[in-house]
Ligand SMILES: Cc1cc2nc3c(=O)[nH]c(=O)nc-3n(C[C@H](O)[C@H](O)[C@H](O)COP(=O)(O)OP(=O)(O)OC[C@H]3O[C@@H](n4cnc5c(N)ncnc54)[C@H](O)[C@@H]3O)c2cc1C
């Protein structure tokens with residue numbers, strides 16, 4: 020499957036019609052391109068880093084508050100993968116990135132990129148392997164990195180470092196969650 | 200005076216306490232307050248109350264891996280990181296480096312350790328429940344293990360004594376299964392929990408209460424005089440609390456002992472052996488090895504309290520061989536190291552809750568909801584297993600992490616996660632494990648640790664009774680959550696081993712008969728009365744409630760007895 024076909028799929032999907040072949044499956048056809056990942060040697064190329072950054076920013080974009088890139092989420096994701104995950108997740112992450120490279124993710128416009136991620140999200144649900152799939156890894160680490168960063172946390176929640184009391188309260192309309 | 204005699208004099212105290220954790224701290228407090236000069240010996244490094252809590256005030260973004268266990272932590276703390284959250288940088292460096300302090304798992308055992316001032320009392324969950332009368336009687340009634348040499352009434356005044364000092368927040372319920380104690384004001388149940396409580400009473404006649412927890416909701420003079428202040432509801436207790444809002448040896452018993460000016464503490468000193476005086480038929484002291492310099496030294500006292508934590512206490516006894524005790528100190532019965540118990544943990548159910556959208560909470564409750572034992576209690580009779588379990592758990596509103604499993608990304612998704620999510624609930628069982636002589640620890644005959652002390656081997660596992668109970672823990676959790684009207688009720692059953700309950704106990708049990716037990720009714724080693732064991736090792740059965748206040752009550756009672764006996768020259 021070439022890039023045009025993937026984009027065709029994405030386009031179909033955006034139009035509401037889901038089609039069969041998946042980014043993931045596509046990747047499996049070409050095991051020759053399987054990245055070699057053994058534990059410690061987890062490193063991203065600059066293209067891969069850019070892809071991670073763009074995906075993170077699509078998950079948590081800059082709006083009237085800071086976005087994923089503003090608070091350093093891309094570097095956080097790479098650090099976390101290196102420090103807290105092992106070979107199976109590294110492999111799964113690299114496979115995901117390989118398929119993103121294959122669809123030339125960085126050359127797509129924003130709508131197309133969103134389309135790819137939506138497809139990815141749906142296809143991820145079909146994966147039964149015990150290893151956390153690429154989409155779940157980027158998504159989880161993006162949210163973790165963003166909502167626990169100083170600027171992301173303070174922009175999103177009402178940060179209370181020392182509550183001083185415990186009180187049952189009624190939620191006011193539009194009230195933000197507390198973070199501690 | 201010759202040098203030897205001089206150093207012997209400097210190294211002589213009225214009492215030696217081995218270990219500075221939950222029970223050792225209490226022993227030191229009780230003994231010093233009764234006038235004894237005490238040496239407390241701790242194998243780990245010193246942690247100072249408040250200034251030693253290096254992560255306590257860290258903000259979320261200052262925790263490098265944001266609560267996840269790094270590969271390095273997982274490797275160094277290979278046992279400790281098996282417990283939820285203990286691999287996080289919030290606490291991980293205050294737990295024992297398992298790689299440097301390995302033990303041998305003949306059968307896997309999740310041994311959670313904290314070798315430093317205060318021991319595990321710095322990190323405990325603070326849930327504090329008295330045992331009931333039935334807990335002391337069950338062994339005899341059912342013909343399990345051996346009978347306790349004491350009854351609830353023996354411990355009752357000591358529970359009150361401990362509760363007053365520790366400061367326990369709780370709700371009086373008037374239940375026989377879970378006796379009331381001396382409580383500070385209770386924390387509230389959250390709205391869905393209150394709903395759950397009503398439903399359980401209505402449908403099953405099962406009481407539910409808010410957790411009884413060693414956090415100061417309203418400090419009394421006995422607490423403030425030690426510099427302890429009201430809990431600030433941060434729920435970061437495991438990191439150590441700069442306010443002294445929760446009880447630990449660091450915030451409570453050690454400062455209390457210190458202010459008598461009769462306590463000395465030795466850190467970095469591993470008690471390797473108890474020295475037995477064959478002539479006097481008494482233990483005369485202990486031999487220590489400095490964990491950093493390898494230097495050995497001997498210390499002497501009239502009485503010795505062993506509070507190294509049940510497994511280490513048993514190991515120390517087994518490693519203390521003499522002419523009289525060739526099988527290990529006080530081990531004529533061959534019960535030292537055996538009957539290792541714990542509470543089974545890691546199974547229960549979760550659910551989502553519809554409604555209560557307006558209900559929210561300010562502050563973080565360092566506590567949970569408690570469902571006392573209802574199995575094999577009253578009219579309930581289970582055929583598949585003996586004893587019972589209690590549940591701990593509670594309801595909370597989902598945070599941003601609900602976004603991980605949910606569909607979506609982008610601006611609206613981001614905005615949505617800034618609001619509190621739906622309520623969810625989770626309850627998990629703490630199940631009683633029966634004493635079984637085949638569940639044990641022993642010393643490896645050949646392998647030694649880096650200090651030349653024989654390595655500890657764990658050889659214990661759940662048996663049929665535990666598995667049958669576990670099935671019911673899960674089934675009953677599902678039934679209760681469904682009955683409350685909650686949605687998506689999902690059972691969970693985490694693969695675990697013994698040890699994960701962090702309530703290891705039983706390895707030098709109390710009993711009436713020296714042939715079948717190690718300690719008498721006052722925690723004295725049957726055949727060497729000036730040695731007392733008052734940590735979890737003393738337990739003859741396990742109950743299903745968290746054990747620490749029982750260890751402290753036993754300790755206080757034994758200390759009182761020991762000092763009286765010393766005064767009467769009985770020791
Ligand atoms: C995460 C967590 C949650 C918990 N939650 C609860 C709860 O909610 N309720 C409850 O009741 N209990 C709870 N516990 C258990 C509680 O912490 C223990 O029951 C209690 O600390 C045991 O007291 P101890 O004195 O026997 O041992 P410890 O507190 O572990 O102290 C033993 C001390 O002895 C030292 N030592 C060991 N060997 C030697 C030696 N050879 N020489 C010198 N010193 C030695 C150790 O370094 C340590 O400081 C929890 C524990 C943890 C870790």
Ligand code: SF4
Pocket residue numbers: 414429430431432433434435436437439440441442443444445565
């Ligand atoms: S919840 Fe209370 S006791 Fe625990 S750390 Fe916070 S202030 Fe201290």
